[in-house]
Amino acid sequence: MFKYLKQLTSLVAVVAVLFTFTTETMAAKKSKTLKNTQKKGFVRCGVSQGLPGFSNADAAGNWTGVDVDVCRAVAAAVLGDANKVKFTPLSAKERFTALTSNEIDILSRNTTWTLSRDADIGLTFVGVNFYDGQGFMVRKNSGYSSVNDFKNGISACTNLGTTTELNMRDFFNSKGISYEPVTFEKADEVVAAYDAGRCDTYTTDKSGLAAQRIKLSSPDDHIVLPETISKEPLGPVVRQGDSVWEDIVRWSLNTMIEAEEYGVTSANADSMKTSDNPAVKRLVGAEGELGAALGLDNDWSLRIIKQVGNYGESYKRNIADTGILPDRGPNELWTKGGILYVPPAR
Amino acid sequence: MNIKKILPQLLTLLVVILIFGFFSYNAQVNMENRGITFGYGFLSQESSFDVQFSLIEFDGSHSYFRAYLVGLLNTILVSVIGIIFATIIGVVVGIARLSNNYLIERTAAVYVEFFRNIPLLLQIFFWYFAALRALPLPQDTEPMFGVFFLTIKGFFVPAFVWNNLDIFIYSIIAAIISIIFIRIYARKKQENEGIQTPVLSISIGLLIILPLLSFLFGGVDASVKVPVIKQLSQSGFTYEGGIKLPPELISLALALSLYTATFIAECVRAGVQGVSKGQKEAAASIGLTPNQVLKLVVMPQALRIIIPPTTNQYLNLTKNSSLAAAIAYPDLVLVFAGTALMQTGRAIEIVSITMLTYLSLSISISIFMNWYNKKIAIKEK
Numbered sequence: 001m002f003k004y005l006k007q008l009t010s011l012v013a014v015v016a017v018l019f020t021f022t023t024e025t026m027a028a029k030k031s032k033t034l035k036n037t038q039k040k041g042f043v044r045c046g047v048s049q050g051l052p053g054f055s056n057a058d059a060a061g062n063w064t065g066v067d068v069d070v071c072r073a074v075a076a077a078v079l080g081d082a083n084k085v086k087f088t089p090l091s092a093k094e095r096f097t098a099l100t101s102n103e104i105d106i107l108s109r110n111t112t113w114t115l116s117r118d119a120d121i122g123l124t125f126v127g128v129n130f131y132d133g134q135g136f137m138v139r140k141n142s143g144y145s146s147v148n149d150f151k152n153g154i155s156a157c158t159n160l161g162t163t164t165e166l167n168m169r170d171f172f173n174s175k176g177i178s179y180e181p182v183t184f185e186k187a188d189e190v191v192a193a194y195d196a197g198r199c200d201t202y203t204t205d206k207s208g209l210a211a212q213r214i215k216l217s218s219p220d221d222h223i224v225l226p227e228t229i230s231k232e233p234l235g236p237v238v239r240q241g242d243s244v245w246e247d248i249v250r251w252s253l254n255t256m257i258e259a260e261e262y263g264v265t266s267a268n269a270d271s272m273k274t275s276d277n278p279a280v281k282r283l284v285g286a287e288g289e290l291g292a293a294l295g296l297d298n299d300w301s302l303r304i305i306k307q308v309g310n311y312g313e314s315y316k317r318n319i320a321d322t323g324i325l326p327d328r329g330p331n332e333l334w335t336k337g338g339i340l341y342v343p344p345a346r
Numbered sequence: 347m348n349i350k351k352i353l354p355q356l357l358t359l360l361v362v363i364l365i366f367g368f369f370s371y372n373a374q375v376n377m378e379n380r381g382i383t384f385g386y387g388f389l390s391q392e393s394s395f396d397v398q399f400s401l402i403e404f405d406g407s408h409s410y411f412r413a414y415l416v417g418l419l420n421t422i423l424v425s426v427i428g429i430i431f432a433t434i435i436g437v438v439v440g441i442a443r444l445s446n447n448y449l450i451e452r453t454a455a456v457y458v459e460f461f462r463n464i465p466l467l468l469q470i471f472f473w474y475f476a477a478l479r480a481l482p483l484p485q486d487t488e489p490m491f492g493v494f495f496l497t498i499k500g501f502f503v504p505a506f507v508w509n510n511l512d513i514f515i516y517s518i519i520a521a522i523i524s525i526i527f528i529r530i531y532a533r534k535k536q537e538n539e540g541i542q543t544p545v546l547s548i549s550i551g552l553l554i555i556l557p558l559l560s561f562l563f564g565g566v567d568a569s570v571k572v573p574v575i576k577q578l579s580q581s582g583f584t585y586e587g588g589i590k591l592p593p594e595l596i597s598l599a600l601a602l603s604l605y606t607a608t609f610i611a612e613c614v615r616a617g618v619q620g621v622s623k624g625q626k627e628a629a630a631s632i633g634l635t636p637n638q639v640l641k642l643v644v645m646p647q648a649l650r651i652i653i654p655p656t657t658n659q660y661l662n663l664t665k666n667s668s669l670a671a672a673i674a675y676p677d678l679v680l681v682f683a684g685t686a687l688m689q690t691g692r693a694i695e696i697v698s699i700t701m702l703t704y705l706s707l708s709i710s711i712s713i714f715m716n717w718y719n720k721k722i723a724i725k726e727k
Contacts, residue, residue: 185680
């Protein structure tokens, strides 16, 4: 009897192994991007040409930022190593073409989620990793304290080919102010022109203003006006038509946010395996088979948290501690008065 | 027909067609796979972005096609300005390089070597960022002649406000037509009777008198509107009321003409040196003055050598104007292949239109220059 039991358990084990193997390969088979990424051994990630706090390379060529961390999280989940990412710096103009033409697999480049971008040009937005809005920077000695002080003939520097250009027009039109738009392809040139006095105001996403202010010759002489003229939900983008890859990127981001919600950090992730809370156990892979549905192993989320950290850690490291935007504003968890709210991982 | 001659041509043609077919098929399949649609319908959609400087009226309520026209006209504008100045500077420097005066010759040589050996993009950045920073803010600027204001925000010049502008233009056209007739008459008179008519002074006189008459009797009236400073904020100023030339246009035109002028100068030098010494000596020996030698003997022959390579430089200048995108001058690349491409996402359509446009621009310049070249070529009788 015992002999049969032993045989039976081994049979069950074999079937179980086979079954997990087949589900894994089925998901993997469905996703060409996942397969290619595993074959290449690195995640191909499109980032900005240098926006401190979001994606910025230091002198040694190491990329840091909250946008960079999304790609690192995917690399940790898919390849087991957060450093296996190849970053491609892209201008606003190049970014979507690079993604649709297969040069990169994730575009994580402070990109605003809009209907036309999502539906029209072969892209899919997977979530929001930063809630932003467009604002205006002006010189302190201009005496401007609100956008309502703007007068006819004002010149505004901004980046080419962004939603900023469109919002700016909507805003000035609604106020009935005539303005002069001066648009550059690279952010550095916008900053240089504004700094030189070519423009009276510099407009872009508020996070961008805060980050670029550091690059001005005397940052303290400039202020960001309080008004926000648009909604700019920034998030990672993937190509349309690979739903498995889309899910992997979406849930890598969601894992980071949910980890913060449940207090799981890079430091305590391992010890959380024995937590009493089933949601936490699922998050660190100690319960459930969530990885298999994505074509990954069950430790994928644990690796993200251990190697990259949760969203709060990423925000603190990249945006708060660098002095860009110490106040999290809307990018705080929903439980703490912000609007970060992700579907449950179960 | 010799089949041996035709067959290789046909085969080459077939290969070319196959290659193009393959690429367009490939693009089609890939676009379909990624859910990207193809079409030119977007051109009539509302563009909903503004452009800082345009020759025709434009704002976001106009279509993408009009945005294309704005970009195209701005490209043509900066190219024409660039070509005119590059030609003037190029001819002056080219002749200066042949001067017997050591100082003039060396200065011209240094200019040519300096400007042609620095990459154009770098020069554009220099004129825009380095030179721009050195310009005063609107409130600090010293007016030139009381009416021109060169500031960091642009060059503000007076605008003319016209009454009965059409009559004024007719008077100029009338002056030009009569000058043409007088020239024909003068030439005939010289050929038949050997008497020279002072055509130049008559022409200048006509050009002044006829428009003047239109002012006195035609009801033409022009007033000058001088730019006035306007306060935008406690520290921000601008000018209004005049015409504004954006600094982007000025630096781009400056960089393009200074750069291309060096090549044109070399073409001019080569052309003049290509005329054999005997020609000049022979001309001098029949009593022509040095000016007449240059005008009647050397230049007509030199032009035949100068025109073809100079055509190349004109084409280069036009194509180089696309570097405008780096310094926010709203040319075709910035407005259409930049903003419009980004807002619509129609990369293939927009890039193909832009390429065709540059191709047509270049070919038009070529055709014009070839026509001119043929006109001045030696006519064998």
